[in-house]
Amino acid sequence: MIKIITDSTADIDLDYAKELNIDIIPLKVIIDGKEYKDRIDLQPQQFYDLLASSEVLPTTSQPSPQEFLNLYEEAKKAGDSVIVMTLSSTISGTYQSANIAKDLAEYDDIYxxxxxxxxxxxxxxxLKAVRLRDSGADVxxxxxxxEDYKHKIRIVAFVDTLEYLYKGGRLSKTAATAGTLLKFKPIIGLREGNLEMFAKARGTQKATSKIIDLIHEDGEIDFDEPICIGYTGHDDGLDKFEQTLRDEFGFGEVLHGFVGPVIGTHAGPGARLIAYISK
Structure with a gap:
């Protein structure tokens, strides 16, 4: 058997995780001094309600090595192989916790x-790991x-409000104030694990057009792989965003995702994103 483990920033809810037969280790979210386990004590919608009323930006903390070790010990006892996929090591120490636990487990069959x-x-x-495991592939x-596939995954998003990027120290007050007055929407994404601002555009329509331009510049979407449309806070106007992308690229079925606290803290509510695999 192959045991698949990820962390809660994959934004997979726990019922869906059971269907996929995977384990999810939660990150912790600290809001106004109170600690919550992501998607266990705190669902995404509750998080955005608390975010709106909180004076101070929430913080997150990585899981302890012990939380990984508990699952590793189970696998070791059962003689299972283990594949762990954590969020980017440039964003969080979760990857480090998973590796410390691997050393403690003294079990070679952990990746x-x-x-x-x-x-x-x-x-x-x-989802790629699950499909490969279920097809009977070797660990x-x-x-x-x-390891090859992860370099082909892309994400592009626009942020609806600059307030949280400012609060999180990613924008100066001057830039945030000017941007808000001009209705600027930053277009952000991850490049080799780092959060970057790719561009900015005025208003939702232009921001969506800019995302389309960026996807074209990057190359082609691999339509044999899943495409995900996601959002933070609320899904008002998400169907219009999706339809504009669909009209441009002509893709079929998509997955929908509600972005949880770790990214939601910096993006704030109202962000829209597309994640896909490039050819």
Whole structure:
């Protein structure tokens, strides 16, 4: 058997995780001094309600090595192989916790992958691992494929409000105030594990057009792989965003994802994203 483990930033809810037969280790979210386990004590919608009323930006903390070790020990006892995919090591120490636990487990059949991703990107990597496991692939082959695949996963999003990027120290007050007055929407994404601002545009329509331009510049979407449309806070106007992308690229079915606290803290409510695999 192959045991697949990821963390809660993959934004996979716990019932869905059971269906996929995977384990999810929660990150912790601290809001106004109170600690919650992501998606266990705190569902995404509750998080955005608390975010709106909180004076101070929430913080997150990585899982302890012990939380990984508990699952590793189970696998060791059962003689199972383990594949772990964590959010990008540049964003969090979760990858480090998973590796410390591997050393403590003294079990060779554990493979820890730095996904260089988070939210719907990480979800796409996990879904790939599940498909490969369920097709009967060998653990080492799966790990090799995933290490290659993770470099093809893309995410592009626009942020609806600059307030949270400012609060999180990613924008100066002057830039945030000017941007808000001009209705600027930053277009952000992850590149090799790092959060970057790719561009900015005025208003939702222009921001969506800019996302389309960025996807074209990057190359082609691989339509044989899943595409995910995601959002933070609320899904008002999400169907219009999706339809504009659909009209441009002509893709079929998509997955939908609700972005949880770790990225939601910095993006704030109203962000829209697409995650896909590039050819």
């Amino acid at each position: 820890v992958i730095d996904s260089l991703a988070t939210t719907q990107m990480l979800r796409l990597l996990v 080492k082959d799966i790990v090799n494929i995933l």
